[in-house]
Amino acid sequence: MLAPDMNDRPDDTVPGRAVLAAADVHIHTCCSDGAASPNEVARVLAASSLAVAAVTDHDTVGGALRVREALAGRGPEIVIGCEVSSADGHVLALFVERDVPVGRSARETVELIHERGGLAVAVHPYFPVHSVGDLAARLPFDAIEVANGTPLGEMANRLARRRLAHLGRAALGGSDAHLLREIGHVRTLFPGRTAADLRSAIERAETRAAFDWRAHVAAAPFRLAREAWRTLPWARTARSALAET
Ligand SMILES: [Zn+2]
Numbered sequence: 428m429l430a431p432d433m434n435d436r437p438d439d440t441v442p443g444r445a446v447l448a449a450a451d452v453h454i455h456t457c458c459s460d461g462a463a464s465p466n467e468v469a470r471v472l473a474a475s476s477l478a479v480a481a482v483t484d485h486d487t488v489g490g491a492l493r494v495r496e497a498l499a500g501r502g503p504e505i506v507i508g509c510e511v512s513s514a515d516g517h518v519l520a521l522f523v524e525r526d527v528p529v530g531r532s533a534r535e536t537v538e539l540i541h542e543r544g545g546l547a548v549a550v551h552p553y554f555p556v557h558s559v560g561d562l563a564a565r566l567p568f569d570a571i572e573v574a575n576g577t578p579l580g581e582m583a584n585r586l587a588r589r590r591l592a593h594l595g596r597a598a599l600g601g602s603d604a605h606l607l608r609e610i611g612h613v614r615t616l617f618p619g620r621t622a623a624d625l626r627s628a629i630e631r632a633e634t635r636a637a638f639d640w641r642a643h644v645a646a647a648p649f650r651l652a653r654e655a656w657r658t659l660p661w662a663r664t665a666r667s668a669l670a671e672t
Pocket residue numbers: 510517550551557
C-alpha cells in the first residue's frame with residue numbers, strides 16, 4: 428500500500444509512481460447540516476479539479492443523489508454515500524444507493540453497509556465525540572479517514588495515523604466540508620481516474636491522504652464561526668430572538 432502519510436500538494440503525480448487522481452470522499456449539503464444546497468455544491472464541484480467526489484450527508488443519500496442529478500454528467504464522478512449515525516459514532520458509507528439504518532452498533536452498521544454493496548469507512552475515529560475510536564481497528568472497516576478537514580482536528584488526525592497505520596487499510600482524506608469553500612481542501616489520491624478506480628484502490632489499500640493547508644487555514648475561521656453560531660448557548664438565544672422578529 429502507499430503509506431498513509433500527508434502530501435502538501437493537493438493533487439498531481441508522485442515521482443516514480445502512477446499518475447494519481449484526486450477525490451474528496453466526505454462532503455455535506457443542506458440535506459443534513461451543510462450550509463450549501465446540492466445545486467451550489469454541484470456548481471463548485473463542476474469547477475474543481477477533483478476526478479471523483481463522494482457526497483455524504485448525515486443519515487441520507489438524498490444530498491448525493493441531488494448533486495449527481497444537478498451535475499448531469501459534468502464535473503467529477505459522484506459517489507453516492509452517507510455518514511451514518513451509529514450508536515458508537517459516525518461511520519461513512521460509500522457506494523450505497525439507499526439509506527443505511529441509524530442507531531445500530533458500529534459492527535452492525537458496517538455489516539449493513541457491506542450488505543448494500545458499499546464500503547465502510549471509520550471517519551475521524553479519534554474526534555472527542557461521534558467517533559468509533561479503537562473500534563476502527565477491531566471492526567472490518569474497508570478504510571480509515573486519517574485526514575479530516577474539520578478545524579482543530581489535527582491532533583485527532585495524527586492519532587489516527589499513529590494508531591491505525593499498521594492495519595494496512597486504505598488511508599483516506601476527506602474535507603468534511605460543510606461550507607462551499609471547504610470542498611476539496613483535503614483529498615484522497617488514488618491511481619486511475621474513475622469512481623470504479625477509487626473503489627478498487629480502496630480495496631487494494633492504494634490510496635493516500637493529501638491536505639491543502641492554505642485552503643484549510645483560509646476556511647477555518649468561517650467554519651468555526653458557523654459552528655459557534657449553530658451551537659453556543661448565547662448564539663442559540665440570539666437566533667431565536669432573530670426568528671421572532
Ligand atoms: Zn462526522
